[in-house]
Amino acid sequence: MAVLPRLEDEELSAEAATVFADIRATRGSDFVNDFWRVLAHDPHLLKATWERLKAVMTPREGGLDPLTKELVYLAVSTANGCSYCVHSHTAAARAKGLTEAQHGEFLAVVAMAATTNALVEGLQVAPDEVFRRG
Amino acid sequence: MAVLPRLEDEELSAEAATVFADIRATRGSDFVNDFWRVLAHDPHLLKATWERLKAVMTPREGGLDPLTKELVYLAVSTANGCSYCVHSHTAAARAKGLTEAQHGEFLAVVAMAATTNALVEGLQVAPDEVFRRG
C-alpha cells in the first residue's frame, strides 16, 4: 500500500540508479528498502534526501555515537507515529548493537517523555527562567 | 502562563513536600523546577510521575548511557513540540555532557527524521517484510 508503486532496479532512471549504487556501497549490502524504491519516482528528491541522510548519519570526531543517533531518529519517528520509520529504524538500531533489554529501556524513556509532555501541555507550564538562553 | 499557579514550598501538602524532598535529594540540588510546582496541585499524580521518572532514568547494568537517554527524551519532546520540555531537557542534556557541537548534530538527526517521516507519510510506504518481526 502506497500512493506510488515501488520501482525495481530495471525501472530506475539513470540518476536514481546512481543513488542506489551509492546506497549499496555505503551500506555494504545489496538490499535497498522500499522507502528509496518509492521515492525513486523523483530522482532529484531521492538524491537530495539520501545525500543529506548520509551526511547527517556519518560519525563525526567528538560527535554522538552511531547507536545514540539511531535512537534519536527512532524516538522522533515513534513520536510522529510513522509506522514505516519505526520498523526500519528499529531494525537499524538492532544492527548497530541495541540489545533487547536496551530496547525496552528505550521504550520506557519514550513513554516517559510522552507522559510528561502530555502533563505539561495539560497544565501549560511556561519554561523556568533558568532554562532560557535566548 | 499556566492553567494553575506554581506552588511555593510553604504551600505544598505533606505528600507533595515529601516528593520535593526526594527530588532534591536525588538531584543533589535545592532547585525544583516549575513543572513539579504546578503538578503539585495533585500530590498523587506528582508522586506517581516522579517515581516513575526516577525509575526510568536510573542507569541500568548493560543499559543505555544517561546522555543517550536524555537525548531520546529530548527528541520525543521536540517532535511533540513541547516547549517547556525542550527547554528543560536541553538543559539536562548539557548538564550530562552534551557539547555545543553534539547539540547541533542532535538537531540535524531530529530534522532528518522529521524529513523522512514526512516523505514516508506523503508516500504511504508500507514496511518491508524484512523489518517485521511480529
Place this chain on the structure above:
Amino acid sequence: MAVLPRLEDEELSAEAATVFADIRATRGSDFVNDFWRVLAHDPHLLKATWERLKAVMTPREGGLDPLTKELVYLAVSTANGCSYCVHSHTAAARAKGLTEAQHGEFLAVVAMAATTNALVEGLQVAPDEVFRRG
C-alpha cells in the same frame, strides 16, 4: 501575539456582529474571547465555526453529558498541544463543574493515554481481530 489583530466590537462587520450577538445570547455573558475576535476577520468562517460548535455542544436527548463533552474537547486540545485551547477549555470545564480533584484525574488519564499510545507506536502493534468491526 497572533498573525492578525483582535477586533473590538466597533470594528466588526455586520455579519460578524450578528455572530457575536448570538455568542453572547447563547452563553449568557457579554464576554467574547479572543479566538472569536481574531477569527472575525473572516465573517463567513466565523459564522460557520460558531454555528457548528453550537450544534455540536448542544446537549442531546440520550447523549453525553456537557462536562464529558468538554473533557473530550480538552483531551484533544491537550494531545494537539494547542495552548489557547487548553486554557479556554480548562476554564470551560471548570465552569461546567470540574473539581480540582477531577482535573487531576483527567490529567492522569490523558498522560496514561499518551504513555500507551507511545508504546504502541514504538512496538507497532496491529489491532486484535476482536476489536475490528469494519
Place this chain on the structure above:
Amino acid sequence: MAVLPRLEDEELSAEAATVFADIRATRGSDFVNDFWRVLAHDPHLLKATWERLKAVMTPREGGLDPLTKELVYLAVSTANGCSYCVHSHTAAARAKGLTEAQHGEFLAVVAMAATTNALVEGLQVAPDEVFRRG
C-alpha cells in the same frame, strides 16, 4: 505487523505471567489483547504500565465516571492517530455503555476540537488573560 512478535501464555516469563494473571482477574476475562502480549518482552515495563493503568482507571470517590475516562482516553488516542489504541478503546467504551448515537456525538466533538485547534494554530491566538491562573 509489529517490531516484536506477540507472546503466547507459555512463552511468558514468570514476572509477565503474574501481570497477565492480574489483568485477567481485574477484567474478569481470560482474553489478553496483543498490546500486553507484545509489551511482555520487557516484563518490567509491562508491570509498570499495567499497574499505573489500573491505578489511573480505577474509579475514585467523587471522581469522573468510567465512561467519561474511557472517552478521554479515546480522544487522546484519536488525536494522536494511534490505530491500535482507537480500536481497543472504542471497544472498551462500548463495553462501558457507549451507545452508537453517543459514539457519533463523541466523534463530532473530537472533530470540532480538531477544527478549532487548527484555526487557533493558523491564527496563533494567545490565551486571554481571564483564562490564565498560573
Place this chain on the structure above:
Amino acid sequence: MAVLPRLEDEELSAEAATVFADIRATRGSDFVNDFWRVLAHDPHLLKATWERLKAVMTPREGGLDPLTKELVYLAVSTANGCSYCVHSHTAAARAKGLTEAQHGEFLAVVAMAATTNALVEGLQVAPDEVFRRG
C-alpha cells in the same frame, strides 16, 4: 479495518441516502468512497461534514485555485499522518491536474517544512516582532 463497517447503498438511512445523492451529483460520479460509507452510521454528522466540505472546497471569486486548495488539504493530512486522507487527497489532486513532477515538488516542500518545523521546535525560536500583527 475500521471500528464500524462500511454501509452499502441499501443499508443507508433516508437522510444518509440524500447526502450520498448530493455527493454523486456534485462529483458527477457514482462512486462514493469508504470514508462516507463508514461515517454514514451517523447521518447527522455525515450531512454536516459533507455540506461543510462542499462549501469550503467550492471555488470562490478571487479565491485560491482548486489544485492549491487540494494541496493544502493534502499537506495537512500528510503532516497529521492520516493514511486514508493522504491516499484519497493524492488521488483528488491528480484528478485536478497534479503532474508527477509537481507531486515530487509538493513532497519536497512538505519535507522541507517538516525539517524547519523540527529545527524551530528544537531551538524554540520566538517569532520576530516583524511577523506579529496581533
Place this chain on the structure above:
Amino acid sequence: MAVLPRLEDEELSAEAATVFADIRATRGSDFVNDFWRVLAHDPHLLKATWERLKAVMTPREGGLDPLTKELVYLAVSTANGCSYCVHSHTAAARAKGLTEAQHGEFLAVVAMAATTNALVEGLQVAPDEVFRRG
C-alpha cells in the same frame, strides 16, 4: 525565548556569514530573521538547511507556483503547531500575494482537513482499493 541566543552579524563565524550574505542576496533584503540567527550556532547545519530550502523553493519549469508552495509550507507548519513557522510563513505568503480573503479560505481548508483527518482517525477507515497505486 529560545534554548540558544540569536547571533548578531558581528558574532557570526565566517561560514555563517557567507550563508547570511546569500540569504540577503537571494531575498533582496538586509533583514535576516531570528530562525537563521539562532541556527547560526551550527554553521554547517545552517548552510545545509538554507541551501536545501533555496533549492526546494526555487520555481521550476512546469512546477507549482510560488504562492501554492508557500501555502503548502504554511499548512504543514499549522498542522505541526509550529508557532514561529506559522508567523514567518504567513508573512511570506502575504508577500507573495495572498489576500486577506484567500487567507480566510486557506484557514477554512486547513480546518476542514483537520476535521476529516480526525474523523478518519476516530473511525479508522482503510484506504479504498481505488486510491492505492503501490
